[in-house]
Amino acid sequence: MKNSGITLLILFCTFTTFAQWYDREYLGYFQHPVELGDYIYFTFPTQDTGYYVIHEKISNLGGETVTVHKSTDYGETWQDLFHMSDNYYIDIGGIASYQADTVYFCYGENGGVKLKYTFNGGNNWDEINIATAISSLMYFLNSHTAYISTSYYGKSVDNPYSLWRVDSLVPRLITDSLEYRIMQMRFTDTLNGYSIQNISYPNYGLFSTHNGGRSWTLMQSQLDPSASICFTSQNNGYISSGMSLYRTTDGGVSIAELSTPNQSKITMVYCTNDSTIYCVGDNGEYMVSSDYGTNWSLEIMPSHSQLKQIQMFEDGHGYITNANHMLYSNMLVESLPEVLATTICIYPNPSKDLISIKGAVGIKYKRIEIYNLEGILMITSFNSNNIDVSKLAPGMYIVSVIMDSMVKNVKFIKE
Secondary structure, three states, rough: OOOOOOOOOOOOOOOOOOOOOOEEOOOOOOOOOOOOOOOHHHHHHHOOOOOEEEEEEEEOEEEEEEEEEEOHHHOOOEEEEEEEOOOEEEEEEEEEEEEEEEEEEEEEEEEEEEEEEEEOOOOOOOOEEEEEEOEEEEOOOOOOOEEEEEOOOOOOOOOOOEEEEOOEEEEEEEEOOOOOOOEEEEEEOOOOOOEEEEEEOOOOEEEEEOOOOOEEEEEEEOOOOOOOOEEEEOOOOOEOOOEEEEEOOOOOOOOOOOOOOOOEEEEEEEOOOOEEEEEEEEEHEEEEOOOOOOOOOOEEEOOOOOOEEEEEEOOOOOOEEEOOEEEEEEEOOOOOEEEEEEEHHEEOOOOOOOOOEOOOOOEEEEEEEEOOOOEEEEEOOOOOOOEEOOOOOOEEEEEEEOOOOEEEEEEEEEE
C-alpha cells in the first residue's frame, strides 16, 4: 500500500464547487509560552453551537493544562467554560456533543481516566471514573453510548490496553486484553466497529469487531501512522493512509484505491453518508467528492498549513481546524447582530509600526495581547488601544482582545 475599508476580520476566501471558506477564529490564547504539538479537539452539535478543548504543554512550568470553550455564534466568539491543570500529565481522549447543552469530555491523568460531562451548556460539570489507566480515546456512538479505549502507554504492565463501554454514564469493561493500542475507532452500531491500531510503529493496521469490541480482527496492515477511517454502515467505509484513500464495501476484507487529486498526506477523512466524502491533509489541502470518490473538488486553504480535523453537516456546511489552531467555516454569519456587537477592528492591517483596536460602542477591554503563531506572547497592553508593533518581525500575528465575558481573536499582518 502507498505509504472593504477597515477590515473587520481578515477573511481569506477561496472558491470551490461546494463552498466558500472563511477564517473564523484563532482557537485559544495562551497564558504561558507553549511547545509546538499542543492539540485541539472540537465538536459542533448544531451549526451555530460548538465546543473545543485545547491541551497545552507549559514548558516553563513543567506541567500541562486543559481548557474547554464554547461558541454559540458559529465559532465567531468563544467563552471559557473551565480550566484544569496538572504538574505532570494530562491526556485528552476527545470531546463529543449531540445536543447544544450536553457535552462529554474524556481525559486521562495520574489519577486515572475520567469522563467529564455537562447537561446545561457548561454551567456545571460532573465526572465519572472509567479506569486506572493514564491515556484514553473516546468515540460516542450516540447520545448515551460511548466507547473509551484506555492504556498505560509507556508503562510496563501485563495488560496495558483496554476497551470500555459507557451506557447512560455507567462504565463497563469490554476487554482488558487488547494486543495493540487503539489510535482511532468508529462504531456503526453496538456490535460492529472499526479501529486503527498501532501494530508496531510505523506499521498501523485496520481492525474490525462484530461482537461489540470484545475481540478484533486485523483486516489491513502496513497503514501509515496518519491513517484515518470513516464508516457509514457495517460494511461501507473509507480509509486513508498517507497520500492514498481507499473504499471498502465488505467491512475491510478488500479495499479499492480511489483516484484523488491531493499532492500531500491525508490527515482525516469524514463522511456524511455513503457517497459524500471530505478529506483534509498537509499543505492546506481540502477535497470533496459526492459520488463515492469518482470525482473530486480540491481546494488549498490559504494558510497552507496542515489541516487537522473536519466536521461537516448534511447540507455541506462545516468546520475545519489547522495545525496553527485556526478554525475555518464555510458559513458566512458576519451580518448577525450578536456577532457585530462584539466585532473587533484592527487598522491599518497590514501595519509597519502602529495599530489601533476598535470595537462596538460600550465594549470594555481588560487587556490586549499579541501572540505569534507558535502561541508565544509578544506584547501586552492594559491602558491603550493603540499599540506599537514596530519591533515585531514581519509576519502574521494574533491579536487577543480580552473582555469581561469573552476573548476575541483577530489576525493581523506585520509588514
